[in-house]
Amino acid sequence: MSEDVETLKRRLPLLEYLRQHHWTGHPAGRSEFVGFCPLHEETRPSFYVNTRKDVFYCHGCGQGGDLIRFIQLSRRLSFRQSLACLDPQTTPEADPVAVIEQATAFYRQQLDQHPEAMFYLNQRGLHDRALIRELEIGYAPGGSLRRHLTEQGYSFDLLRQSGLLNVNGSDAFYQRIVFPLRQGEHIVNLYGRSIGAAFAHRFMPGTKGGLYAWEKIRHCSEVILVEGLFDYAVLRQVGFHNVTCSLGTHLNTDQLRQLCESSRTVYLAFDVDANRSGQRAAEQLAHRLGAQGIAVRRVLLPHGHDPNSFFVQGGDARQFQSFVEAALP
Numbered sequence: 001m002s003e004d005v006e007t008l009k010r011r012l013p014l015l016e017y018l019r020q021h022h023w024t025g026h027p028a029g030r031s032e033f034v035g036f037c038p039l040h041e042e043t044r045p046s047f048y049v050n051t052r053k054d055v056f057y058c059h060g061c062g063q064g065g066d067l068i069r070f071i072q073l074s075r076r077l078s079f080r081q082s083l084a085c086l087d088p089q090t091t092p093e094a095d096p097v098a099v100i101e102q103a104t105a106f107y108r109q110q111l112d113q114h115p116e117a118m119f120y121l122n123q124r125g126l127h128d129r130a131l132i133r134e135l136e137i138g139y140a141p142g143g144s145l146r147r148h149l150t151e152q153g154y155s156f157d158l159l160r161q162s163g164l165l166n167v168n169g170s171d172a173f174y175q176r177i178v179f180p181l182r183q184g185e186h187i188v189n190l191y192g193r194s195i196g197a198a199f200a201h202r203f204m205p206g207t208k209g210g211l212y213a214w215e216k217i218r219h220c221s222e223v224i225l226v227e228g229l230f231d232y233a234v235l236r237q238v239g240f241h242n243v244t245c246s247l248g249t250h251l252n253t254d255q256l257r258q259l260c261e262s263s264r265t266v267y268l269a270f271d272v273d274a275n276r277s278g279q280r281a282a283e284q285l286a287h288r289l290g291a292q293g294i295a296v297r298r299v300l301l302p303h304g305h306d307p308n309s310f311f312v313q314g315g316d317a318r319q320f321q322s323f324v325e326a327a328l329p
């Protein structure tokens with residue numbers, strides 16, 4: 001850090017930073033501007049910027065603070081990382097957020113060039129090209145990301161720190177279908193599903209973030225919660241739009257908070273597996289959510305199925321809907 005916080009903030013007022021990031025605000029009295037909140041989805045503007053104090057406050061999500069706080073929240077970075085973003089000595093090539101975006105773009109290009117990747121998606125019942133594009137699904141063949149990113153000027157150290165490379169310098173994701181996990185605009189993690197013999201699920205270091213694509217459905221009074229991204233994808237493909245995914249049966253505090261932020265009914269469509277672990281997790285979660293005043297229904301799929309396998313073996317949307325309607329409290 002070459003300068004102190006106050007110097008950085010003086011150089012770039014909050015309003016100017018927001019405008020550089022395409023925020024539009026309208027004057028709302030002396031030294032105040034109001035517009036849509038960049039931190040949460042809303043239909044009426046409730047995000048205020050006070051230019052005299054150089055701070056923001058959102059009456060919708062209750063978040064507020066200075067420029068550094070805004071960067072922390074919007075890009076999900078630590079205080080130190082947020083400062084680094086503002087430091088004029090930080091080049092785009094040293095930006096930890098930019099490098100993940102670049103990796104995601106590279107993985108997306110690879111999807112079409114590796115027939116085994118599309119074959120795997122088809123096998124998992126996923127064939128809608130528009131949805132594959134919307135979810136930004138890519139493929140990590142392994143062995144080529146490091147060269148691609150170092151050619152673009154990213155340092156080996158940054159690639160290792162970001163978790164894209166292993167400690168020994170090889171690609172962390174090898175023969176994996178890759179889903180970027182976004183929080184608002186920014187990618188907070190990557191999920192990689194092995195198409196080979198390696199351990200099935202892998203994330204980058206750090207948080208998996210909140211519920212998948214939560215911004216899209218946070219206003220729904222009924223939501224379907226699934227544990228895997230392939231469950232999510234097939235449900236979206238057949239027309240269920242009020243779906244989200246917790247990436248595993250254990251919900252983190254962000255995810256629990258999101259489900260509880262307003263009163264709603266949550267349909268848990270976890271795996272119905274032989275050892276009952278999916279259903280046990282669903283029962284525990286139902287308990288925790290119930291204690292917060294959230295209505296919970298457990299969707300019971302035919303034995304041995306999760307939503308993905310149910311559709312892969314020929315299930316249809318109407319049948320799935322009937323399981324939702326028959327869901328148990």
Ligand SMILES: [Zn+2]
Nearest residue numbers: 037040058061
């Ligand atoms: Zn807000």
